[in-house]
Amino acid sequence: MRIAICDDEEAQRLLLQKYVEEWAQENGIHLETRLFVSGENFWFAWEDDSAYDLLVFDIEMGKLSGMELAAQIRRKDEEIPILFVTGYDSYMAQGFEVAALHYLLKPLRKEKFFAVLDKFNRIRRRTQEEKILFRTEEGPLSLPASKIWYIEAMAHQCVLYTEDASHVLCSSIGEMVKQLCGRQEFVRCHRSYLVNVQHISALVKPELVLDDGRRLPVSRSAEKAVGQAFIGLYKG
Numbered sequence: 374m375r376i377a378i379c380d381d382e383e384a385q386r387l388l389l390q391k392y393v394e395e396w397a398q399e400n401g402i403h404l405e406t407r408l409f410v411s412g413e414n415f416w417f418a419w420e421d422d423s424a425y426d427l428l429v430f431d432i433e434m435g436k437l438s439g440m441e442l443a444a445q446i447r448r449k450d451e452e453i454p455i456l457f458v459t460g461y462d463s464y465m466a467q468g469f470e471v472a473a474l475h476y477l478l479k480p481l482r483k484e485k486f487f488a489v490l491d492k493f494n495r496i497r498r499r500t501q502e503e504k505i506l507f508r509t510e511e512g513p514l515s516l517p518a519s520k521i522w523y524i525e526a527m528a529h530q531c532v533l534y535t536e537d538a539s540h541v542l543c544s545s546i547g548e549m550v551k552q553l554c555g556r557q558e559f560v561r562c563h564r565s566y567l568v569n570v571q572h573i574s575a576l577v578k579p580e581l582v583l584d585d586g587r588r589l590p591v592s593r594s595a596e597k598a599v600g601q602a603f604i605g606l607y608k609g
């Protein structure tokens with residue numbers, strides 16, 4: 374498990390690190406923690422390495438506050454749990470806006486912190502799904518497979534579509550096929566499209582229909598593979 378701790382007070386950073394390491398030891402969890410001294414420091418590092426299981430942020434941190442940092446992260450990653458530890462209770466409503474896991478007030482009580490970590494670990498075990506890392510024009514993007522609806526070729530790049538958003542990838546459709554088509558969720562339905570079988574609601578030649586009614590073409594050469602992938606999903 375990887376946990377990032379971002380707080381501009383050294384004593385608080387070290388206390389949080391001590392607590393999470395004690396909690397991990399008690400629960401038999403292999404843990405890696407990284408400490409960051411400011412929101413800017415974390416954001417610079419996160420753009421190159423976003424593979425964390427939990428983010429623990431102070432809120433009042435100089436130019437880039439923990440809340441502003443969380444908002445930036447949410448534009449890239451909608452899923453990663455964020456825990457706020459702060460001396461102020463006036464930010465709680467904003468915490469809901471960025472879907473914070475929890476909000477703890479300083480001075481931090483170890484028992485309450487452990488209880489939140491226990492809750493996080495229960496949720497993580499129930500919902501843990503491997504995330505896939507993509508390179509986009511705006512930086513790294515991490516998504517679980519279930520959030521990806523389809524990928525469309527666009528010149529030498531691709532556009533990745535989720536239910537309600539799109540992201541321009543710095544990869545060709547061929548590169549995406551190599552990365553994703555070894556997984557059972559994805560099948561190439563057309564030379565320009567790679568689709569997540571989990572979001573197909575019907576096959577209506579020469580197209581497939583997604584859960585929200587969007588339609589994608591199915592080439593004749595891909596009909597058999599798409600049909601087998603679609604039927605295979607329901608066979609378990």
